[in-house]
Amino acid sequence: MLPESSPEEAAPAEGAAERKRRRWLARYVARRLLILIPLVFLVSVAAFTLTHAAPGGPIATLLENAPTSPEQIEAIKEKYKLGDPLPVQYWDWISGVAQGDFGRSILTNETVLNEIRSRLWVTLTLNIAGIALAILVGVPLGVLAALRRGRFLDRALVTVSVFFMSTPVFALGLFALYLFGFRAGLFPLFGPGEGLIDRIHHLALPAIVLGLAGMGFTMRLTRAAMLEQFDMDYVAFARARGLGSFHVTSRYAFRNALIPVTTAAGLLFTGLLTGSVLVETVFGLPGLGTLLVSAVTGGDFTMVQGLLLFIAAWIILVNIAVDVLYVFIDPRVEFDKARG
């Protein structure tokens, strides 16, 4: 992919190493992407088994509000091919999925893919904004706390992060909704809004809430990682040599502290995805989270299956991206070490 198409390099010696590294990286990414297939397969089996093994099963869902007659049950079984043996049903579903047909929602009769597509932007916006906030605010504050270790500012920041980490995100959302939406009247109270500006206005508060929840985590993690680096001999040595505090912090300690922080980034991403289920519910937003909850509680099994596949792929891809990022941040990760 990447390496073969980039032959022009300035310094020949460095160029060779660089090319080798790129080739390795491309292979690494390809290998990780290949793992995606068996993992998604496993998730699909798990999702299918769960939805079909649940008490009552699909038939109970479909007949929830209708008077039951044997003919109706037969008709439903016919329509959704529920009479077939489970492996055959699974095959029907998964071969459809392979061709991009995830089936239709039982509740709305809309195709699963269309439902996901129409709601994706809400969840995506919330997550991207939330992650940006969690990292851009949380990491600097963590560094700041570490620099002021044991002082008042450190204590205050740690207390804030403990608060955000042990506060359920829906409680945080309700507080924010009351204070900033209702009392201060700064934000709308419900729904996703219309048009670009209005939408940004509607999503701002939920995104901030989600970001704050993640910020507690990144701040504490960064602080711990920085403190660990400050205790290292190389930092003491750099200081002894008379290097400036800013230089030691930013060039030495921070770069190394980024390694454990990056390792935990995968956890942050999945955490925020889970958090957005709650935040969307609090603010009444039509995103993937509320879709999942309504599908799960409504017994919409095709939707649950499709969403689970989608979410699993999302999480796995994010984790792969984090691992690749890791290679860039830590140049020591080398050819044989990162085979995981």
Add this chain to the structure above:
Amino acid sequence: MVAPSSDATTTKWFVRRISLRRVPPIFMTMSVIVVGLIVFLAIFGSLIEPYDPFQQDLLDTSASPSPEHWLGTDPLGRDILSRIIAGADSAIIGPFIVAFTGLLAGSGLGILSGYMGGTADMVIQRLVDFMFALPGLLIAIVIVGVVGGGYWLAVLVLSILNVAGGVRLIRGAALEQRVLPYVEAARTLGVPRWRIMYLHIWRNISPIVFANAALDFALALVALSSLSYLGLGSQPGEAEWGRMLSENQSLLFSNPAGVLAPALAIVFFATSVTIIGDWIYDRFSYGGRTGR
């Protein structure tokens, strides 16, 4: 899935993560009071509830706070204060089971894995790596929702998903202990392996174990109430703080105290338990006493 990193580093940031380091005494006192109060309410709550927490009064729904109903009534006319008091026990029992399972499995498997090494270690670690990468609450939402189980299913699912973190942390701590002289000495004296693992090493890492259990408790409380907020786990009508929040959310603008009080109960309880866990670690761990 998990990027490569040395075990020592992982353990250290974990330990640091759960450690506040020198908890200010006021916070500690407040935390003990909060936890004590909630335990008291869980045990004796039924004696001091001003009203029956399940008694509906359809003539007095969504009432604002008044001398009769200090926090008002919910949309079905039930006294909110009484329901908060009645919710104390489900806020303790479920998280306690999750934390205790984590403590047992985490100690058992973690020390085994760290001390024995070899195949057992490898198998346990692969399993833990896998489970650790799973989005726990998301899976709980799906399983509990699809199966339609109640509170206890939620507790069971969370208990299982929670084990991985503890195993990983305790394994790291056991690895650090393994090479210390006292273990060497015990081994030379012919102390049986299980005794070294579960008496000697466990004693020495128990501050980490308990601090982690406290953290697990707080996280489980948050997770369980999140599930009930979504209408999963606890059943409709049950007095459970998370469920109260969703049932009363429509009152947010007319009776904010009534809606936000259960939220505050969750926040205070979870924060207090976390702080107490940090304090245990600070006070009793070998690293804590050197006062770094």
